[in-house]
C-alpha cells in the first residue's frame with residue numbers, strides 16, 4: 001500500500017498548469033490499486049498572501065470544486081481542508097524547532113516571493129515547514145507535485161531526518177512523484193504558468209473569456225506564410241492532443257501558411273473538448289456549496305483521527321507527558 005499526499009493552495013481557481021501538473025497526475029495515482037490518498041486544500045498556506053476572509057473562503061471552495069470537477073472520488077480519497085486539521089499547526093511548531101534557519105533562508109520560492117512582495121511575513125518564510133508537517137503527519141510516501149516544489153520536498157526530508165536522528169525513527173521520508181513532461185506547464189507569456197504571474201489559462205471560464213485568454217498567448221511576429229517553430233501554443237496543444245492530432249499540428253507549423261490565430265483556435269477547441277465533463281462538473285458543484293462543505297467535513301473527520309494518533313506518538317518522543 002502506497003500513501004500519497006498532495007495539496008493545492010487556496011489562492012484562486014486552479015489553472016491548467018495546476019491541473020496538468022498536480023491534480024490530474026495525483027488522480028491518476030489515486031486510480032492505481034493499493035494506494036491511499038490524502039488530497040487537501042492548503043488554506044493555511046494561502047494565509048501567507050490572502051488577507052480577506054470572504055476571498056479565502058471563496059478560494060477554498062474554488063479549489064475544492066476544481067478537484068471534484070477533475071474527477072476526485074471521495075470514497076477513494078481522503079479529501080479535506082488543511083485548517084480543519086489543526087494538529088498540523090502543532091506539528092509545524094515542533095518541526096520549526098528542528099529546521100535550520102539558513103535552509104529556510106535559501107529557499108528559492110521564498111527568495112523569489114520576498115523579492116516581489118511588499119509584505120514579507122514570517123509565514124512566507126516558514127511555508128516549507130508547514131508543508132513538511134502536512135506530509136509527515138500522515139506518513140506520506142509519495143508526493144505528486146510540480147517541479148517548482150522539489151526543493152520544498154527536499155526540506156521535508158531533511159527535517160524528517162533531523163527529527164528521526166534526534167528522537168528515534170518517527171517519520172517516513174517522502175519521495176517526489178512527477179511526470180517529466182508535465183513538470184513546467186508554460187503560461188500565456190511562455191514563463192511557468194502561475195496564479196501569481198497572471199499568465200494562466202482557467203479552463204473553467206465561460207467560453208468567450210476562455211477564448212480571450214488563449215488568444216492572448218504571446219507568439220513571435222513570423223508572417224502567416226512562414227514555417228513556425230514549436231512555441232507555447234504548440235506545447236499546450238501537444239499536452240492535450242492525441243499523437244495524431246499532434247503530428248498534424250506539427251505539420252501545420254512546419255509547412256507555413258498556418259497562422260498563430262488558427263493554432264490558438266485549435267487549442268481553444270481542444271481544451272473545450274478535453275475538459276467538457278470537468279467544466280460541467282465545475283458548474284454543478286459551484287451551485288452546491290453545501291454539498292462541497294459536507295464532503296470536506298466528512299474528509300476532515302477521517303483524517304483528524306489519523307493526525308491525532310500520529311501527533312500523540314510525536315509528543316511522546318519529544319518528552320511531553322500527554
Ligand code: ADP
Nearest residue numbers: 009017018021022145146183184185193194195
Ligand atoms: P501557482 O504557482 O499557480 O500559485 P501553486 O503554487 O498553487 O500554483 O501550485 C499548486 C500545484 O500545481 C503544485 O504542485 C505545483 O507544483 C503545481 N504547478 C503550479 N504551476 C505549475 C505549472 N506551471 N506546471 C506544472 N505544475 C504546476
Ligand code: TRP
Nearest residue numbers: 005006007008009042045131134
Ligand atoms: N505548496 C504547495 C503549492 O504551492 C501546496 C502544498 C502545501 C503542498 N502543502 C503541501 C503540496 C504538501 C504537497 C504536499 O501548491
